[in-house]
Amino acid sequence: MRVLVVGATGGSGRAAVTALVRAGHEVTAMSRHAAAMTGPRVRGVDGDATDTATVDALVAGQDAVVVTLGISEDPLAVRLRGPRRTAPDVRSRGTAAVVDAMRRHGVRRLVVQTSYGVGSSASRLPVLMRVLFAVLLAPQIADTRRQARLVHASGLDWVEVQPVNLTDDDVAVPALVADDDRTASMKVARRQVGQVLADAVERDDLVGRVLAVSHDPRVRAAAG
Incomplete structure (x- = not known):
């Protein structure tokens, strides 16, 4: 399949690109600084997810789109003065641009990473x-809620992936994936989330579901 990853240089985005390539897909990786990601079965493209013309051109010819947009700056600084390098509503605006382009070009499969707690x-x-969401992350969570509503109303074959707190741990075992809000812990490795995002591109049984994604320590212990 030909898959576009929007927000490809973030931790989850990079992990999704890696998992998609490993599964044999042809990947277009887009973010503001993605050109260096070009390699075997990967084409890196610099672009702003809120630029509708750029998104439209990249969506054309794809079989699926994965969205992993977010703000990577320090949360406290973002709360006090707003983000310096990213639009504060990048999640909803970028996702809206993707949805509109997918409708125009007849691309059906949309996989979007939001956040557990939405x-x-x-x-x-x-x-x-809950306190962090209400005080420190309130504007970002509000935008993520708007993003999720756009996804659910899109009319596309969507999958919403809700990871708990993300880590950079080198965890190779599968994450716990549940469509009833269950979690095994309140952390999950970006590598695990990337695999879930890649799997959702192909699995028809996940369409229309909201997936809670967490690390199960018991699986890690059994694997070790």
Whole structure:
């Protein structure tokens, strides 16, 4: 399959590109600084996800799109003065541009990474995370909620992936993936999330589902 990854230089985006290539897909990796990602079965393209013309041109000819947009700057600095390098509503604006382009070009499969705690999973957040969401991350979470609503109303074959707290741990075992908000812990490695995103590109049984993604320590212990 030909797959476009929007937000490809973030941790989850890079992991998704790696997993997609490993599965044999042809990947177009797009972000503001993605040109260096070009390699076997990967074409890196510099572009802004909120630029509708750029997104439209890249979506054309694809079989699926994976969206891993976010703000990588320090959360406290972003809360106090806003992001310096990224649009504050990059998640919803970028996803809206992708959805519009997919409709125009007849591309059906859309896989979008949001965040655990958006939608029905909010009631399962630990108290500390609820405080962080309400105080430190409030504008970003509000934009993620808008993003999720756009995905659900898109009319496309969508899959929403909700990872818990992301880490850079080198974890090779599969994540726990649940469509009923269950989690095994409140952390998950970006490498694990990347694999879930890549799997969702191909699996028809996941269409229309919201997937909570977490690391199961018991699996790690068994694998070790």
